[in-house]
Amino acid sequence: MIHRTDAARQAPWQVEFAAAIRDPETLARVLGLPDTWLVAAQRAHKLFPVRVPPAYLARIRPGDPEDPLLRQVLPLDLEEVFQPQFSKDPVGDLAAQVAPGVLHKYEGRVLLTATGACAIHCRYCFRRHFPYAQAHAARDRWAAAIAHLAADRSIREVILSGGDPLTLNDDKLAGLMDALHGLPHIKRLRLHTRVPVVIPNRVDDGLLGLFDETPLGVVMVLHINHPREIDDAVVRACARLRSARVTLLNQAVLLAGVNDDADVLAGLSERTFEAGILPYYLHMLDRVEGAAHFAVDTARALGLWEALRIRLPGYLVPRLVREEAGAAAKVPVVAVGADPGCW
Ligand SMILES: *Cc1c(COP(=O)(O)O)cnc(C)c1O
Ligand code: SF4
Numbered sequence: 001m002i003h004r005t006d007a008a009r010q011a012p013w014q015v016e017f018a019a020a021i022r023d024p025e026t027l028a029r030v031l032g033l034p035d036t037w038l039v040a041a042q043r044a045h046k047l048f049p050v051r052v053p054p055a056y057l058a059r060i061r062p063g064d065p066e067d068p069l070l071r072q073v074l075p076l077d078l079e080e081v082f083q084p085q086f087s088k089d090p091v092g093d094l095a096a097q098v099a100p101g102v103l104h105k106y107e108g109r110v111l112l113t114a115t116g117a118c119a120i121h122c123r124y125c126f127r128r129h130f131p132y133a134q135a136h137a138a139r140d141r142w143a144a145a146i147a148h149l150a151a152d153r154s155i156r157e158v159i160l161s162g163g164d165p166l167t168l169n170d171d172k173l174a175g176l177m178d179a180l181h182g183l184p185h186i187k188r189l190r191l192h193t194r195v196p197v198v199i200p201n202r203v204d205d206g207l208l209g210l211f212d213e214t215p216l217g218v219v220m221v222l223h224i225n226h227p228r229e230i231d232d233a234v235v236r237a238c239a240r241l242r243s244a245r246v247t248l249l250n251q252a253v254l255l256a257g258v259n260d261d262a263d264v265l266a267g268l269s270e271r272t273f274e275a276g277i278l279p280y281y282l283h284m285l286d287r288v289e290g291a292a293h294f295a296v297d298t299a300r301a302l303g304l305w306e307a308l309r310i311r312l313p314g315y316l317v318p319r320l321v322r323e324e325a326g327a328a329a330k331v332p333v334v335a336v337g338a339d340p341g342c343w
Contacts, residue, residue, distance in 0.1 A: 013202040017119055017167065020053040024075060027052060031070065032063040044075030047290055048128045051121035056198040059228055068226045068258045072122050079123065079290040088129040090287045092325030099144040106329055108156045109190075112145055114176060115163040120198045124255055124294040126286035126323075127162055146179050149186065157188040166195035170206040177214050188217040192251075196237045197224050203237035211244040219247045221280060225259050227271035238275040249280035252318065254301055255294045262307035269308070269316040279318035284333060286323055302335055 010018075021027050024041035027050060028034075041050075052073045061067045065074070096103045103111040121128075149155055158180055165173070180186050195202045211218050220241060224230060238248055250272045252259060259265055269279050282305065285295050296304075305320045321330040 011169075011204060011206070013199050013204060014169070016053055016055065016199045016201060020051050020119070021057060022049060022051055024050055027074075030057065030062075031060060033065060037065065037076075040077030040080075041075040044077065044079040044123075044290075047079055048075070048121060048123070048125075050075055051118065053119050053198050055200060055233065056120055056229070059231060066257070068264070069228060071257050072124070072225065072255070073120060075123065076293065078293040081292065083287075083289075083292040086287045086289045086292050088289050090126055090325075091323045093127070095325070099148045102145045102148050104148070104152075104155075108154055109159055110149060110152075110155050110157070111159045111161050113163055114142075114160050114165050114172075115168050117167040118162060118164045119167055119195050119202075122194075124253060124285060124288070124291040125162075126288045126291075128288060128290060142176065142179065146183075149180070150183050153185045155185060157190055158186055159190040159192060161192040164193050164195050165191050166193045166202050166207075170210060173207075174210055177210060177216065181215060186216065188219060189214070190219040190221060192221045192223065194223040196220070196241065197222055197229055197234055200233040200237040203240050208240055208244045211241070211246050217247075218245065219249065221249045221251055222272075222277060223252070224250050224268065224272060224277075225252045225255060226264060227267040230271050230275050235275045238277060242276050248275075248277040250277045250318070251281040251283060252279075253283045253285055253294075254296045254304070254320075255285065256296050257294070260296045260300065260304065262304050262311070265304060265308055266311050269312055269318070273316060279316055281330065282318040282320050283330075284320070284322035298333060301333060305333070 021030065024038055024045050028038050028041070050073065056069065056073075060069045064070070093103060096105045098104045101113045103113070105111070118125075149158065160176070168176075177189065180189060222238075241248060250268075252265075252268060254260060259268065265282070272279060284298070284301060285291060287295075301320060305317075308317050319330075320333045322333055324331050
């Protein structure tokens, strides 16, 4: 195999990927952040490194530490505050591994972490402590993952998740898709990804060709938390994905200081619809160590969600859910005492 280290031969998206800001000093300089922030940011950066790709950076308002896009990527001293209910593996991922990088928690669908890399590092990420180095189904270990999928005929859907599967190059994705295509019980491929939003030029001819050609049904669950994350380049990337028969859904995480506001959440649904994306889930924050400052309590979350139900058509209201270790599916968030059967 030829290793392409020559930048001239990299795809434009790979150049963007490599050009991400990876240290707090540069982020501070480019965005005009106060020096007082930097010392604590350097410590938080050691807990989980900064990564902000150029296309996302361009949507952040310079000089505004409260900018909701900046908040998602900004390391803060608050990450060092110990909170008893926040842990390193809040949703029981390590216990659900059935082969390296294979999480089989729910009936009929299996989640494959095919890479540990992401194009952006979100400070609230529930996998910020996940030991990807040992637990992703890297190419040389796909054999074990594929063997699990082949042996269990109840599996109809394979979900590629984070890391971010669209940080894999087309050759690797094609190899994986071919292997899945060889298993007749697998009908759908789902990708959970933030890449088309933060590096829209990843949606290039090569990628679209893969989706166009595969007999698998392809679903893409994007991860967008704020309407301002969707600019014209994202709208164009989504239109191209749809023309390759990809079904587009969005999941957001409810985040204090980012989108815990009925106008913002309603705006997110409206804006995703304009881009051809339907809302899927609004997730309660997973209680991961270092992210407690993003938490929104259940009562407020339900209040916001009720406001959405009143303001928006039903198909633009995401399901409000939380993930619970050991549960058979994502758990709907309901008011205490409410009958879940009526949800
Ligand atoms: C969230 C998740 C899924 C997908 O759940 P859906 O409700 O189908 O979106 C599948 N497997 C694992 C391990 C998950 O965490
Ligand atoms: S897995 Fe998703 S939420 Fe976590 S850092 Fe990567 S892109 Fe962000």
